Amino acid sequence: MTEEEDRMEYAEQNRLLRRQFDTILTEPIPARMYLKRPAWLDYARAASFIAIGLAIGLALPMLRPAPAPAPVVVNTTTLPIRAARAHLVYSPEVRHPVEVEAKDQEHLVKWLSKRLDMQLRIPVLSSEGFELLGGRLLPGNDGPVAQFMYQEATGKRLTLYVTRPHKGDTVTAFRFAQEGPVSVFYWIDRDCGYALSGDIDKPALARIATSVYKQLEP
Amino acid sequence: MDYNLIVPFIPNLRRYARALVGDRDGADDLVQDTLERAVRKFHLWRPGDLRAWLFSIMHNVFVNQLKARKIPYAVDIDDIAIAAHVPTVTSVDVLDLQRSLLALAPEQREVVLLVALEDMTYSEVSTSLGIPIGTVMSRLSRGREKLRRAMSGEATRSGLRVVQ
Numbered sequence: 096m097t098e099e100e101d102r103m104e105y106a107e108q109n110r111l112l113r114r115q116f117d118t119i120l121t122e123p124i125p126a127r128m129y130l131k132r133p134a135w136l137d138y139a140r141a142a143s144f145i146a147i148g149l150a151i152g153l154a155l156p157m158l159r160p161a162p163a164p165a166p167v168v169v170n171t172t173t174l175p176i177r178a179a180r181a182h183l184v185y186s187p188e189v190r191h192p193v194e195v196e197a198k199d200q201e202h203l204v205k206w207l208s209k210r211l212d213m214q215l216r217i218p219v220l221s222s223e224g225f226e227l228l229g230g231r232l233l234p235g236n237d238g239p240v241a242q243f244m245y246q247e248a249t250g251k252r253l254t255l256y257v258t259r260p261h262k263g264d265t266v267t268a269f270r271f272a273q274e275g276p277v278s279v280f281y282w283i284d285r286d287c288g289y290a291l292s293g294d295i296d297k298p299a300l301a302r303i304a305t306s307v308y309k310q311l312e313p
Numbered sequence: 314m315d316y317n318l319i320v321p322f323i324p325n326l327r328r329y330a331r332a333l334v335g336d337r338d339g340a341d342d343l344v345q346d347t348l349e350r351a352v353r354k355f356h357l358w359r360p361g362d363l364r365a366w367l368f369s370i371m372h373n374v375f376v377n378q379l380k381a382r383k384i385p386y387a388v389d390i391d392d393i394a395i396a397a398h399v400p401t402v403t404s405v406d407v408l409d410l411q412r413s414l415l416a417l418a419p420e421q422r423e424v425v426l427l428v429a430l431e432d433m434t435y436s437e438v439s440t441s442l443g444i445p446i447g448t449v450m451s452r453l454s455r456g457r458e459k460l461r462r463a464m465s466g467e468a469t470r471s472g473l474r475v476v477q
Binding site: 108125127128 | 324325332428430
């Protein structure tokens with residue numbers, strides 16, 4: 096082959112390769128690639144999270160009576176806030192943390208699936224040391240929301256907030272939010288918005304969120 | 314110094330890994346290991362070509378993975394086909410190209426893909442793979458030629474013609 100033919104041949108190879116593999120550039124990045132953050136980063140940020148958390152925590156009582164309603168925010172951004180608030184309200188409950196206890200799990204799933212009009216599944220987090228306490232129905236922005244609560248042997252609690260998707264919600268990878276003392280990992284897929292909240296350190300919560308994600312994957 | 318600096322390169326790393334490894338899960342594992350290593354070694358990165366640095370890490374991880382699976386990285390016999398994985402792709406067209414790529418020795422595949430997909434210059438490839446420019450050029454031309462033959466061979470068998 097002449098040099099000119101070689102050049103054309105190689106350009107054609109490039110074109111074929113690009114055509115085949117360029118689609119990967121726009122594929123959503125798997126959530127696990129976001130989660131694997133270096134431990135030092137978490138430590139470095141822990142300090143700032145605590146500071147911000149304290150600031151928010153201290154400011155919260157003063158902010159609460161604020162009369163002006165918040166401007167309409169895209170639901171993807173309010174999901175972690177709603178989830179964190181629900182966590183803050185219900186997770187300290189001693190006598191009535193849930194409406195339906197884990198021993199009535201079958202009823203719990205049936206009931207909440209019916210109210211949310213979708214088939215719910217409850218992830219098992221025993222391998223992470225968390226057992227299901229039960230769940231409850233909550234009012235969401237436009238419809239019912241399910242909250243499942245888990246408890247560790249030490250008494251530490253996690254809540255999983257499950258909501259129907261709203262108009263304008265788009266599929267997201269894992270996101271992290273800090274609402275006061277509550278860490279939230281949340282994500283939205285085609286069927287649902289999920290938010291896992293807890294007052295536990297971020298790497299541990301990330302690991303559990305990954306487990307929840309995997310178990311709920313269709 | 315932040316993980317966020319690396320994130321914009323993830324799509325490119327995934328594209329390259331998919332072409333290099335052949336299947337989605339294996340490729341994403343390669344990317345994942347690369348990211349973890351990059352994060353651990355970030356303090357060693359001197360401001361410069363971050364892309365080349367990331368690809369050099371992926372290269373090291375890739376070579377280690379091959380070693381672990383006892384797959385030779387470089388081969389002398391030109392015609393040996395190295396299929397590290399059975400590609401999980403559907404279309405015949407796609408399968409042919411993927412199979413042709415896997416017929417290249419890994420060392421050739423790397424050079425061809427960095428040039429074809431990443432548009433890297435010889436010197437960038439040389440930095441990414443830690444080899445002299447002369448080696449980049451010889452691996453590239455051998456890889457190109459082998460890919461051409463593999464693709465036309467595949468094409469004859471499947472009754473298709475590769476556009477010259």
